[in-house]
Amino acid sequence: MKLYFIVNPAAKNGRCKKVWKRLEKVLRQKHISYEVFFTEKQSDGKQIARQIIESTSETAAIIAIGGDGTVHEIANGVFPFKHGIVGYIPAGTGNDFSRGIRIPNHPRK
Structure with missing residues (x-):
């Protein structure tokens, strides 16, 4: 399984x-292979996720890695494909989604 990160650099x-940057350091120290993409505008997360999954x-x-909008876009980009797993590291302002499903708001957790 390959890891892909979609980061919203404007979040919060x-x-x-x-x-x-902190996560990337850990990934490199542990020699974990990944690809990273950065959003620039609204709907980039959905488009990037769709390109990856296709x-x-x-x-x-x-x-x-971002806020509620970022995870929402990515989930919509992956749907309806069955070979995509969506993960979420909350780094937005409200993080209502993570609170609702009890994901810790601290990225390290």
């Missing part, structure tokens, strides 16, 4: 970039 006034028949873990 740039906090998301800091979250990504480019492979293997299981793809697509992890959103």
Whole structure:
């Protein structure tokens, strides 16, 4: 399974970039293979996720790093494909989605 990260660098006034930099350091230290994409505007998350999922028949873990809008777009990009797994590291302002499904708001957790 390949890991893909879609990062919204604008989430929470740039906090998301800091979250990504810390995570990227850990991934590199542990020699974990991944690809990263950065959104630039609304709907980029959906388009990037759709491109990833359509480019492979293997299981793809697509992890959103951002806020509620970012994870929403990525989930919509992966749907209705069955070989996509959506993950979420909350780094937005409200993070209502993560609170609703009890994902810790602290990225390290």
